[in-house]
Amino acid sequence: MSLWAALLLRSDPSTPPSDEQLRGLSTWALQFSPRVAIVEDAVVLEVEGSVRLHGGRRALRDRIVGQAAELDARQVAWAPTSLGAIAFARAGKENGVRGPVTAMLDALPMDVIAAVRPHLTTLTQLGCRILGDVRALPRGGISRRFDKSLLLAMDQAYGLRPEAHVWEVLPETFRARQELMSRVDTAPALLFGARRLVIQLCGWLAARHSGTSAFVLRWMHDAMRPRGAGEGGELTIRTASAMRDPEHLCRLLAENLAKTKLAAPAGDIELEALDVHPLEELSKSLLPDAAQSGESMTLVLERVAARLGPDKVRRPVLVEDHRLEWQTHWQPAPLPLPKKRARRSRFPQPNFILPTPLRLAMRGDQPMYQGVLQLRVGPHRIEGGWWHRIKDVDAETTATVVRDYWVARSPRAGFLWVFHEHLGGDAAAWYLHGSFS
Template sequence: MLWAALQLPRDSAQRLDEQLHGLSIWALQFTPRVAVSAEAVVMEVEASVRLFKGRRALRDRVVQEAPDLGVVQVAWAPTAMAAVALARAGKENGVRRPLAEVLDGLAFGVLDATQPHATTLTQLGCRTLGDIRALPRGGISRRFGKDLLIALDQAYGLRPEVHKWVELPEAFKARLELPHRVDTAPALLFGARRLVVQMCGWLAARHAGTTAFALRWCHDTMRSKAAGEGGEIVIRTAEAMREVEHLCRLLAENLAKVELLAPAGDLEVEALEVHALEERSASLLPDQGQAGESLGLVLERIAARLGAHKVLRPHLCDDHRIEWMQQWQPAPERMVKRSPASGALPQPTFVFDKPLRLAVRNHRPMYQGPLQLLTGPHRVEGGWWHRVGTGDDEHACTVVRDYWLALSEHCGTLWVFSERLAQEETAWYLHGTFA
């Protein structure tokens, strides 16, 4: 067995309970076997080692992320009580040597069961756990009770431990009391980051991501009535994710544009929109394209700074009419992945905003000379449901066209269509070109 203990500093009872709850929720991303022990959170990770690519990789990730949640010491051992004892002693590794050899040298105060008997044990000349184990077991049981022996046996792996496992909540909403009042909105990021880390751990445990989460703050009680009780901002992403750094960057950009009406003392983060993520197996070969930040994340960060409607990106729609096959939408909005309408003809690289009407000679379209029709027709007919304008100017965007792939002697391949009108001669238009 492999246990990890994440120790928090001793604080007020209320704040410690909040920190332990948030830390335990975050730890559930590594294993479902998470429990609270005194001022520490313990997790059994033996079955998760392979999933996280080995003990070293798992250790590095925990040690890197845990300080954001206030963890002051991480320790590893074959039992949960041994891991907590090592964390209290300021030692991390308890798996390289035999467990008895590791624990015997620790001061006996690292076990809670020894605290009520600290004075008597000291008078008996005991300084370490090894000194207590050297005493006769019968005498220990008669003088100090069975609880001390049970605790020793559990720490040394001679008796099974009993834990109350933490359950993963269905929704995420976490609060944090700031250590001091904050006067500026950007300063809220320090405390908000801890809550975002907790949220991302909860999302990882649920194999999900978020497309919207809210940060709320409560104003100090000594405030003017006009300031109100607090404020709120909502952060949205185009795709469901749980990347701490990117979410914190978006949060920082939005907080930079907020002005606090009064000092804030409490924070709350709530996951508003949660979506299941499809886990994909990583490639066996290194992917150079994943080395930096993706374009989508960069656009979201720029949009958070300049404004959502100042950064646009194309969005494919289920529409056969080429003018409405693509639309522009704000980059932070969630992209609904749709497949564009496909036909028998290849689609042009460049599409004109307004089709150019062509001259016709001998029933053949002309564009810097006669055009040779290569492939077609590809009929597109629809749009009767699509109405634009208001009042007397309202009209339907109906199209009735036959598209052709045409060849021009001087301009190369062109995208043209004929429109069936109530005229003697069919009208031809140039609608796009190919790169």
């Protein structure tokens, strides 16, 4: 199922948003998905394929909603279809994917679909109040009495017919213009309008996987300017390295505007990117990528530990111990490996051991595990651990063991590693501790 987002711009109800506003918003939206289109008075983008890239639906939603508000978007909504998302946005409902889309669309007013608006009077006279009423009308009667666009738009909104869009193409260069809401007499006051253009610029840079090291802000003087003031002015901002952080770029712009004086009131501004450079994206993977193929495992672990914390990354190390379950220790990865190594034993060692030995059932004095076990090799005594202190909740104990190990054969489970203890507990009890592959 697809996931669509629709963005509606703030505008006078009698005046739709300008083409320049829609183009600017669509250019910014291309950083989230290559499938961006302008539909009627809204910008829609198909983001299902980008959800995982941006950290999930919630993270993607928060980023789009947060920045779209600064670009003068009054409403953002989500739905399985683009026309459905526009309908929810016009109705002031953001989430159109939290239930059956048919039932949720049925409850919306009729005018949220543009193709229905020319027929509102007739549909109202027929007793229709919501989209569900329109959908309940006979399809044959709708197609004969109204134009084809009404039935087509309804089917597309409900996902019954495919939607066709003309996708926006990312421009090769960035140059955006904006008319200010009122005449501006001081340069610092230009920042309010310029911030929107900077956010658009950073969206365009993100879509190109690039950054800018220089951009220019131009302002155009009002037509009623004094003689000799000229048509306008400009301010060029340069950075030490290519970047696309809107907050940092706006801070630099604010610092420079504070030292600038306008020769006359300004009515329009324009932002243009001068120097654009590709940015190397930092890998979010914990494993070395192709560019790091020559990196040793030690350096990889050091980098991962620096990212997650030294106690979050551990690796197993072998230490010298007679008890097999204590021959493997876990320690923080950045620490050097101990010099001691586990001592090789002539007695067969299992490939897998259990975290906790499993007590076996008995038939007389013979241990059982999926059948009676046949003791093949043994006994091999392992004794020690008096030096190993284990802190418990109530007291401190030692991990001393005195065990006789055998290699046993089970009729169904194959060769196993079993033992019975000689220190405390039930001396007649047998335990399964490992298996051989």
